Amino acid sequence: MVVINPWSKRMVPVIGILTARKKDGTIAGNGSLFIELQKKLISLNGISFIFTLDGVQDDSINGFIFNPEKNSWEQINSPFPDLVYNRIPFRKSEEALKRNPFFTHLKEKNIPFFNPGFIDKSELYHLLKNHPYLHSFLPATIPANDKHRLRSFFNQFHSIYLKPAQSARGKGIYILEQDTENTILLRGVKDNNQFISFDHFWIEWETILKENNYLAQEEIKSKTYDGKRFDFRILAHAENDHYMVTGIGIRQSQMQEITTHIPSGGKLLPYQLLQTEDQDLFIQTIVEQIGQALSEQFGFFGEFSIDLGISQTGKYYIYEVNSKPMSFDEIEIEERKIDHLCRLFLQLTGYQD
Incomplete structure (x- = not known):
């Protein structure tokens, strides 16, 4: 290993980006x-x-440092950084982090830890459900681990989402709906299954629902554009003790109606198509409220994204809040994200007011 300290000759803020290794030992994360x-x-x-x-x-x-002049990564040995940015991509790796003495070292050295971790959907729902303003923008949601309660919930709404509490990017999501008087249909992104009764569905899915901590959520009949449902992807960052909108995109379903995620066949639309002043004000309001609520409950969140829907009746619904946002396909949003993150790093380390 090359033992170097490339910043020893000048006073600069040093940001440590924490990630994890894949099963094969290589470094994971968004290179x-x-x-x-x-x-x-x-x-x-x-x-x-x-x-x-x-x-x-x-x-x-x-660790490893990227050298732009050589366009390559170099192995280094570094003093502890001024701030640690959590970009661990795996939930299991993050669970190991919580048991690691590294956290103690950071506290002893007064080093900020940027973003506590992944957000459990169940914990998020309870946080927002008890919020005086945000609670009215949540779809009805319950744990999907009790047969009788789930049956009652299904009979009430007739069409419900089933979502793993610790998933992201639309993975593992299904819609359970009444197909006919005598059959129930379970629709996924890639496959459909039919059951002759709720009891038969429960027999096959009980273990899956319980082991993956599934939540059941009422299906919101979404507003459409050109005949296809859509929702908003909102990126937000902390800024001077507040939370501001960094960018907004629209994702529209195409081949299936389960999710609008691009990897699942969703289509990208420019926000300007559906932008209004009232909507901009509403989005900024929920960004501020969600950011403050997350940081008060879990520790400082410097960034997050929101999946926001709008129903056929014009009511807004908060579907998801993600602590480690995916890359946005909109180039201008990605550029603003990089700029906001770096300036926030400098602010938190005391190198910039």
Whole structure:
């Protein structure tokens, strides 16, 4: 290993980006994001490196730094950074982090930890359900682990979403709906299953629902554009003790109606198609309220994204809040994200007012 301290000759903020390793031992995570953050930080007189927990030592960290001049990654040994940005991509790896003494080291050294972790859908629902303003924008939701309660919920709404409490990007989501008087249909992104009764559905799915902590959520009949349902993807960042909208995109379903996610066949539309002043004001309001609620409950959140829907009657619904937003396909939103993140890093480390 090359033992270097590339920032020892000048006073610059050092950002440590925490990620994890894949099963094959290679570094996981969004490499293009890490590279763009490094380039932007350098332009702002800062620097970053990536690392995993197995690289943490008592007084230093073994990691990797991107060198834009060589367009390559270099292995380094670094002092502890001024801030740690949590980009661990796996929930299991993050559970290991909670049991690791690394957290204690950060607290002892007064090093900010940017974003506590993934958000459990059940915990998020309870947080927002008890919020004086946000509670009215939630679809009805219950745990899907009790047969009689789930049957009653299904009989009430006739069409419900089933969502794993700890999933992202639309994985594992289904719609359970009354197909005919005598049959029930379970629709997924890639497959459909039919059951002759709720009892038969429960026999086959009880274990799956319980092991994956599924939630049941009423299906909101979504407003459409050109005959296809859509929802909003909102990116937000902390800024001077407040939370501001960084960008808004629209995702529209195409081949299936389960989810609008691009990897599942969704289509990207420009926000300007459906933009109004009242809607902009509403979105900014919920961004501020959600950001404050998350940080008060779980610890400082510097960024998050929101999946927001609008019903056929014009009512807004908060579907998801994601603590580690996916990359946006809109180039201008991605550019603003990089800029906002880096300036927030500098602010939190005391290098920028």
